[in-house]
Amino acid sequence: MSSLAKALSVAILMGAAGQSAAAINGAVVDRALVAIRQNPTATRLSAADAFSARSVTVDRNGTEHVRMDRTYGGLPVLGGDIVVHSRAGTLQDASLTLVAPINVGITPALTVDAAITAAGVQFGTGFQAVPSASLVVYARGASPKLAYDVLYAGTKTDGTPTRMHYYVDALNGAILGKEDAIKTGTLPGTGGVTGTPAPPPNVTATTGTGRSLIAGVLSLGTQWNNTRRIFEMKDPTRGNTHITDAGNGYRTEASTLVVDADNKWGNGATTDRVSAAVDASYGFAKTWDFYKEKFGREGIRGDGVGAFGAVHYSINYVNAYWSDECFCMAFGDGNGTSIRPLVTLDIMGHEMSHGLTSVTAGLIYSSESGGLNEANSDILGTMVEYYVNNAQQPPNYIIGEGLFVTPAWNKAIRWMFKPNLDGISPDCYPSPTTPSNGISLANFKAMDVHYSSGVANHFYYLLAEGAVVPEGYGAGTPANLTPSSLVCNGNTTLAGIGREAAQQIWYRALTVYMVSNTDYAGARVATLNAAADLYGAGSANHNAVAAAWDAVTMQ
Incomplete structure (x- = not known):
């Protein structure tokens, strides 16, 4: 893969x-x-x-x-x-996921330096700031333990920043767990401002015209800065959401606000750096509108404050990521040949939905909760795509297919209706005795969250659409899928309840019932509770949730 x-x-x-x-x-x-x-x-x-x-x-x-x-x-x-x-x-x-009241001592036997050293053995030598450590109670395992939360910051080999938290047992130095704060960070440096801050500028909301790389010719929410006498890619109607240019560097906090003299942005090609910013601005706006219209939510945090996105991050960076710490996104330009800049609608909705997860359920980015975290971003990013219904980016249950310069049925990041089309992700949740696609339950719990997410993606597809093979993937095509290949329990008559009801159930489950350590069993309970709240216990939609989970569980 x-x-x-x-x-x-x-x-x-x-x-x-x-x-x-x-x-x-x-x-x-x-x-x-x-x-x-x-x-x-x-x-x-x-x-x-x-x-x-x-x-x-x-x-x-x-x-x-x-x-x-x-x-x-x-x-x-x-x-x-x-x-x-x-x-x-x-x-x-x-x-909640605690099984009993906490009863631990809060005096460590291990020193801070020893904890940092223990974590450093795993992280290696490529850190870019002085590691820090603080005491916590680690209650994500079988029993709570006093631990140090040790933070190492650095950069991965592909240029993605990493802020890795290691949880070190404060009594014996064992590594209890780890989690990256970057969802696929703050970068080196503080970005602190010195001197006397300038007074607030005199600005007016305006509407610009953008020529994007992917989404066509668009109307953009912008503003006229009367102080600077220039148009800015900042949308005061959506919480001052704004787009910056990272200058192909690594510091989002040092990126520069995108500006223009005539409120006409981009040329629809990569020869104008602003074209990618047009797609990013459009994706931010449409994701904001989706959450507001469908769920009454004003912005990612629900507080009416917009995030920001930095285009042109790094060089030949084939990635995009969300950072809770800067409340921002960064977008790579792709590899310049086969992969476009990573500013498609489903990717935009995916990354911003990591921010939603952070301020609601806070799903831990590892093991089963991490898979649910990734799946939530795929699910809601896909629903953003359907909400927008842009003919230049036709909505579907395939993630990232619009990034490929040469499209094909097997060129995408993930397929929600059949996760194992990537050759790695399991289609269904393994039972203790029955693997899924050769993956045991123990290996499923330990696998990368971008693969274990497939089970929840698959559940959501079946809940919304039923055991229906998408166009272009049916019998006789290279994928050669049939209804029986979409379910794990033989229920080929499984009917969907539609995207509107499915997204309401999923959103309520995430924001009202899931907690940081929710696993797949907990997600089933959370979605059933949400469906009962919205449509009634024993209703058709409530029963459909149970049937969809059954269809993605090995028997």
């Missing part, structure tokens, strides 16, 4: 509305805290626990869902997050 494939990673029917941390309803949070303390068994409460609210969702029927982070003895608990579901002050349920 290509390195590209591995690297890339409506108002809800019940009227739910998410709130940013700045706008959280204090009374709702107070009721959730009371519910936690009144139900210590269900919430795995210990005497040393404290909680801080991250988001609030309130349904029309008054049910309140409060997502909280947990600390123990003042230390962050990784894997201790919880969503409290209550109504009228009475706990209905709690979403």
